[in-house]
Amino acid sequence: MDKQTAKIVARRKLEDRIFNALGIFCTLVALSTLALLLGDLLVTGLSRIDWQFLTSFPSRKAERSGILSSWVGSLVVMCVTGCTAVPLGIAAGVYMEEYGRKGRINTIIEVNIANLAGVPSIIYGLMALGIFVYYLGLGQSVLAGGLTLAVLILPIVIVSTREALRTVPVQIREAAYALGASKWQVISHHLLRYSLGGISTGVIIAISRAIGETAPLITIGALTFIAFLPTSPLAEPFPEHLTDWLHSPFAVLPIQMFNWTSRPTEDFHRNAAAAGIILIAVTLSLNAVAIFVRHRVRRHIKW
């Protein structure tokens, strides 16, 4: 190797190392911010989390208050969101990927859906206030809140469904068609099953985004103090109260947390931190479920 080449190699190696260091630095900045945040939350709030905190309604006394109504609220709202956004989103994704003709209209729809994913959530809140709360007359109910968040995450579900369908190799379709399967059979027997991992990952990530949303729910009138739970669908006499919970007023975890951080006294800030830990724990475990599902589904696919 002559001198010239050695010099060039040394320079390239140096560049390599610089970029490597830069990459590590950037990762560390992101990670340490997260770690600091989590650490601060844990230090402030962890000691506050106990059974009482999970099973009490909000109160003017910090040590007596809890997050019962808000976590139940978050749960039932997510139920409505999931039950609406998932089938709608998957169906729309399948249509656009498999049935929709590639034309100008389809392109316009595609561009719009991609853009919708980036619309600020407060805009969805305002739209929901007009359409769900007033026009459809749903009021400030679990149903209105759930539908609002469903519309919010719909683009994410659609996009991830389409991505997942695209990963199925074309040979699989061709093989199925070759055996005389109809289009719907190809989709339901093969495409949907193989892409289930990708779809469920998208769905769970979308849900964990929705669970942290505050702005659109405040806009449609989610509450801050509510010390009763939605009527159980199984309440006696049995079938009569089946859908009552959908019309119940509600509070959600992020709103409760927001309200506590703005209180004057320290002990409410501890409550807020504790609620934050619960919220992060829920989000992280949802993500863990997503990873697990993806892993499990992939393991069974051998093509």
Added chain:
Amino acid sequence: MYSSWRKTLVCVAMIAFAAAEGCSSKTNSSTGSHSGGAGAAAAGDSVIKIDGSSTVFPVTEAVAEEFQAATKIHVTVGIAGTGGGFKKFCRGETDVSNASRPILAEEIALAKENGVEYVELPICFDALTVAVNPQATWVDSITVEELKKIWEPGAQGKITKWNQIRPEWPDQPFVLFGAGSDSGTFDYFTEAVCGKAKASRGDFTASEDDNVLVQGIEGNKYALGYLPFAYYEPNKAKLKALAVDWEKDKIGATLPSAEAIIGGKYNPLSRPLFIYVSKKSAARPEVKQFIEFYLKNVTELATEVKYVPLPPAAYTAISERFAKMKTGSGFGGVPEVGLAVEDILKREPK
């Protein structure tokens, strides 16, 4: 492999079933709620719906908590803000509205349009505290005129140093902290000090979160700011409150304290907080019971959440106003500052 697919299929089927359930209930609700009015709650009409100011929220929350514990009647309280609360209230969507200022002319018009009549009930005091860093040994009191000199819009960029206000104060730039422009606190302070709501200089650290203001003032020796009394009380060790001298009432410099506020001596920076009750809702026995409970217990509960209650005689007059259902506002849609409780109660609602 096959069995695991079957499991996932069952899952998908369950989701689909749940979705169908969701859809069917959607249709139910859109037909059902038209008859029941906007937002009929699950428990029927027995829920008492309250929304409005986040400043009044802690008091109403405390009352709602105790009331629900005592009677099992459901109460919900939101924090849409005074303006947002009135918007719902004047459409007839809520039973009670929390307000950190009297109802404004356009809100009165909206209520009239929708046939909503209301009773205006002052329930306690809130006071704004002008605070500095505990190390600011040179200052103990400030006049409203001086505050105006600091905070008026024209001061922006010109009045920047302590000694521009009083020559004996240090030749150091001050750092200002105040409420964000969406809060009732901002409206009230600017109204009381500068003479016009929302007229303020813009070059100060503004925050809707009063805890940020506490931290800011605590962290800077030359800081000056204003914040609600309820936030000053628990942070007494970190902040130093200034006595405020209002030239107009000739009482002299007064430090904020419960006694001074009740006695009407801490003006113009103390303000009454209100709840508005819809006449139609008050006809419901549970709402009537709630308001009576509110007026009976607010003295104790307001103190507990660090607000200043009205003098006992005032509550007698207010209860009477509610009992007689005297509707309308005593302010005629125009906000005013520096009124004593007696003055407020003397005003006949119109």
